[in-house]
Amino acid sequence: MIDTVSVAPVTSFRDTLVRHRLLIPTGARGVYGFGAEFDRVLQRLDALITRAGENDGAEVLRFPSLLPRTDLEASGYLKSFPQLVGLIHAFDGDDRAHAALLQAVAHGTDWSGALGTTDVVLTPAACYSVYPSLGGETLPPSGRLFDVLGVCFRQEPSDDPARMRMFRQREYVWVGDAEQCRAHRDLWIRRAQEMLHALQLPAEAVVANDPFFGRGGRMLAASQREQALKFELVVPITSVEHPTACASCNYHQDTFGRAFEIRDARGSLAHSACVGFGLERIVLALFRHHGFTVDGWPMPVRATLGV
Amino acid sequence: MIDTVSVAPVTSFRDTLVRHRLLIPTGARGVYGFGAEFDRVLQRLDALITRAGENDGAEVLRFPSLLPRTDLEASGYLKSFPQLVGLIHAFDGDDRAHAALLQAVAHGTDWSGALGTTDVVLTPAACYSVYPSLGGETLPPSGRLFDVLGVCFRQEPSDDPARMRMFRQREYVWVGDAEQCRAHRDLWIRRAQEMLHALQLPAEAVVANDPFFGRGGRMLAASQREQALKFELVVPITSVEHPTACASCNYHQDTFGRAFEIRDARGSLAHSACVGFGLERIVLALFRHHGFTVDGWPMPVRATLGV
Numbered sequence: 001m002i003d004t005v006s007v008a009p010v011t012s013f014r015d016t017l018v019r020h021r022l023l024i025p026t027g028a029r030g031v032y033g034f035g036a037e038f039d040r041v042l043q044r045l046d047a048l049i050t051r052a053g054e055n056d057g058a059e060v061l062r063f064p065s066l067l068p069r070t071d072l073e074a075s076g077y078l079k080s081f082p083q084l085v086g087l088i089h090a091f092d093g094d095d096r097a098h099a100a101l102l103q104a105v106a107h108g109t110d111w112s113g114a115l116g117t118t119d120v121v122l123t124p125a126a127c128y129s130v131y132p133s134l135g136g137e138t139l140p141p142s143g144r145l146f147d148v149l150g151v152c153f154r155q156e157p158s159d160d161p162a163r164m165r166m167f168r169q170r171e172y173v174w175v176g177d178a179e180q181c182r183a184h185r186d187l188w189i190r191r192a193q194e195m196l197h198a199l200q201l202p203a204e205a206v207v208a209n210d211p212f213f214g215r216g217g218r219m220l221a222a223s224q225r226e227q228a229l230k231f232e233l234v235v236p237i238t239s240v241e242h243p244t245a246c247a248s249c250n251y252h253q254d255t256f257g258r259a260f261e262i263r264d265a266r267g268s269l270a271h272s273a274c275v276g277f278g279l280e281r282i283v284l285a286l287f288r289h290h291g292f293t294v295d296g297w298p299m300p301v302r303a304t305l306g307v
Numbered sequence: 308m309i310d311t312v313s314v315a316p317v318t319s320f321r322d323t324l325v326r327h328r329l330l331i332p333t334g335a336r337g338v339y340g341f342g343a344e345f346d347r348v349l350q351r352l353d354a355l356i357t358r359a360g361e362n363d364g365a366e367v368l369r370f371p372s373l374l375p376r377t378d379l380e381a382s383g384y385l386k387s388f389p390q391l392v393g394l395i396h397a398f399d400g401d402d403r404a405h406a407a408l409l410q411a412v413a414h415g416t417d418w419s420g421a422l423g424t425t426d427v428v429l430t431p432a433a434c435y436s437v438y439p440s441l442g443g444e445t446l447p448p449s450g451r452l453f454d455v456l457g458v459c460f461r462q463e464p465s466d467d468p469a470r471m472r473m474f475r476q477r478e479y480v481w482v483g484d485a486e487q488c489r490a491h492r493d494l495w496i497r498r499a500q501e502m503l504h505a506l507q508l509p510a511e512a513v514v515a516n517d518p519f520f521g522r523g524g525r526m527l528a529a530s531q532r533e534q535a536l537k538f539e540l541v542v543p544i545t546s547v548e549h550p551t552a553c554a555s556c557n558y559h560q561d562t563f564g565r566a567f568e569i570r571d572a573r574g575s576l577a578h579s580a581c582v583g584f585g586l587e588r589i590v591l592a593l594f595r596h597h598g599f600t601v602d603g604w605p606m607p608v609r610a611t612l613g614v
């Protein structure tokens with residue numbers, strides 16, 4: 001099912017997207033604005049994901065890209081992925097400190113010393129906003145299902161437009177017992193694959209691991225793969241050899257139940273599972289595989305999206 | 308036209324929004340998730356603002372909440388509003404630095420020392436992403452018009468839900484000569500007022516000033532008012548005495564033209580003007596004035612929004 005499209009180098013793909021005003025470059029790597037057609041396709045994709053889950057009775061939650069720092073600390077993210085975190089610093093000084101700050105700016109030197117840490121970080125994954133909101137809760141026997149849209153940040157500057165530093169993630173998140181979570185994960189591996197195939201994208205489901213940090217991280221990654229906790233739906237975008245994860249289906253066991261003291265109806269620590277769709281990545285895959293002008297896309301793809 | 312609704316105290320309004328699952332509280336002040344009905348109204352409001360400007364031929368630009376740090380430096384924002392800025396710090400250490408970071412987290416001490424400054428800040432106003440993208444450009448004689456949606460951050464923690472730290476701003480931005488910019492600003496003072504009145508919100512246009520920092524800031528604020536560069540459309544949300552700015556219409560003179568070397572067709576530094584709508588604030592005003600259940604809103608308001 002993987003097609004054999006010869007994938008242009010990263011920068012030439014990016015330049016073409018910019019020339020078509022699909023992406024608007026900024027001076028920072030991996031940070032882009034979006035033009036009208038990119039945004040239109042992304043909104044229609046978001047609506048398609050709504051339709052795929054609309055009969056399940058999920059509660060809708062939308063989040064900005066800020067997360068309380070204490071929630072990130074409690075989640076264990078700093079242990080596993082410190083290299084990806086973005087912490088917000090802010091200025092809390094007087095006129096004199098301000099003058100010093102402006103001096104540093106004028107001289108082109110580092111002015112961050114005038115700032116201090118705040119109580120907020122950037123959200124690394126959309127579902128990280130959900131679990132703290134359930135803190136201390138006992139779930140109903142059927143568990144709870146959430147339909148989440150969040151804006152995520154990961155500090156991995158890249159020239160590959162499919163690896164942005166800030167991006168939108170649409171998720172369906174289940175919190176309940178182990179069996180419910182595994183069933184949710186498996187249901188969405190199938191649904192996500194069907195959706196991407198309906199968009200005529202050559203998506204393949206593969207066992208995957210998160211980019212755990214450092215020496216200890218290698219063991220964690222191996223264990224995650226061995227237990228098949230994470231599946232990714234990968235599509236070639238800027239490389240055929242290294243296709244891009246456009247969706248991932250994850251079973252977290254009781255990681256978040258333990259971190260935020262969420263319990264299932266039987267009193268055990270809650271388990272959780274999520275499917276996450278990388279909206280910008282799927283839009284990029286569509287432009288990559290079907291061309292840079294929506295009008296030229298295959299009719300069944302346009303009909304599926306409603307564009 | 309100002310109605311005399313008795314406005315409940317800030318926290319009771321917030322608690323009612325939370326009880327109706329319109330806002331989802333987080334552990335950080337001024338940071339909220341949004342429930343289904345809040346999101347639905349916000350999306351319809353966004354579409355209404357699209358319709359108000361759709362015949363003007365604006366170029367659509369959508370931006371994430373990241374801005375290159377050098378663009379913030381060039382803009383002059385650090386001079387005027389240092390207290391509102393959010394700078395992103397990130398970790399760039401090895402296994403040993405990581406161990407120290409985790410120790411600090413475990414002991415509940417400040418771990419920000421393990422992090423360093425990055426090349427990105429949070430966007431303070433949606434149009435700040437537009438001007439750098441025009442850097443060095445000479446504009447056509449008719450100027451250029453942009454339809455912008457951006458996500459903004461301002462470090463002003465508050466219990467007032469109408470003062471969020473991260474919020475969405477929809478803008479129409481004109482870049483051209485002085486006369487075009489003044490006309491754009493004046494057109495949108497009228498249009499914004501008409502729109503808010505169609506939503507049966509008691510909006511009043513008032514001369515306003517930005518919250519310039521420190522001792523020098525007082526003079527800048529006075530001068531901005533004296534020249535009537537900024538108008539706000541204010542609506543009582545959590546206070547009748549201090550109504551909330553739901554939209555603002557600004558003429559920046561050549562501030563951004565100078566900062567980013569943008570020139571008009573005659574070779575002079577470009578001027579700019581923008582109207583900005585605070586999407587969350589207008590949605591809050593709707594729930595405040597028409598009730599917490601959309602089904603109970605006045606029919607003309609529902610018809611205008613399409614909800």
